[in-house]
Amino acid sequence: MAESNNSKSDYSSSVTIKSTSPTTTRRRRRWKNMDKKIRSELTSQDIRDLRDVFDAFDREQHGFISILDLRKALRVLGFRIKRNDVYEIARDVGIERLGDVSFSEMLEVIISMQGDSRDEYEEISQGFKMLDTEKKGHLSADDLLKAAETVEIKLTNRMAQDMVYEADQDGDGFICLNEFIDVMRQTNLYN
Template identity: 30%
Template sequence: MSKNQGNLSNRQMKDLRDAFDLFDRDKSGTISLSELEQVLIALNFKPTDSLVRKVMKEMDIDGNGSVEFDEFVKVMKNVYERKFTDDEMRRVFKCFDIDGSGYVTADELHEILKRLNRDISKNQIREVINEVDMDHDGKISYEEFVHIIQQT
């Protein structure tokens, strides 16, 4: 276990690796400023140059202009350790709820992943939704989303 890992579980480390790999679009082993900007855009944020630079500065601990996996873990470890406010959770949920219906559908999840250059089949997306979908209506409600986030 690396010292950056702290008390993160193996599942959390795998989740962080998966997230890092999603950001690292060119598979260079680092997240560049432009990759960070592209991910924010794909998640329906409309980042200004100054916002992207600010986020990069917070993540780029050694100041070399890119984020390595260890830096990513150090920053993201705080996500696992803190509780999010309802307002924060709703803002994140809205990034995925593209049509504002109050639900995240398979099509919306597919669209977000496509924007992130992840070619995942609709079947795989349905499997993910089935794992999260407690009331079995085929979509993810805000309450189901919160439940999953709080379990991580």
């Protein structure tokens, strides 16, 4: 019996319990609470698509992005947001460390920005206007390349040309607002 006590105490002294920081605990708790809301607001495909956007800005694969990268990601998704507003929105959803935004926190921000009455056409139109920086009323492959460069997404000239070709319904070599809306409504973000 003495041996079993020794081996028991040896075992318990060799086990290390990893402590969890209060921030990590709050994030886990928030994710559990948010998980139901996320599933009710976003489809699994939406979440996968948004994960791709998040990963594009999480260049070092740490699982976090900066608040400025959050703003860039939101702009890519068609949200109009000023630099100062992103800090306020982040605080509103409970992001405590503004330089440290997790994927679930980004989803919280997106859901809070969508609001209860989501106007898909307005969201898509805003995205189009952001890409149409010269206010020409249409998008070219060059416009797509400039937008990709702005948010540091790798896009080749061929890829941009293919995107225009796929969206261009009238054969003029450009994407007009209606064509842009049609393409965007076919994506999982709007289904």
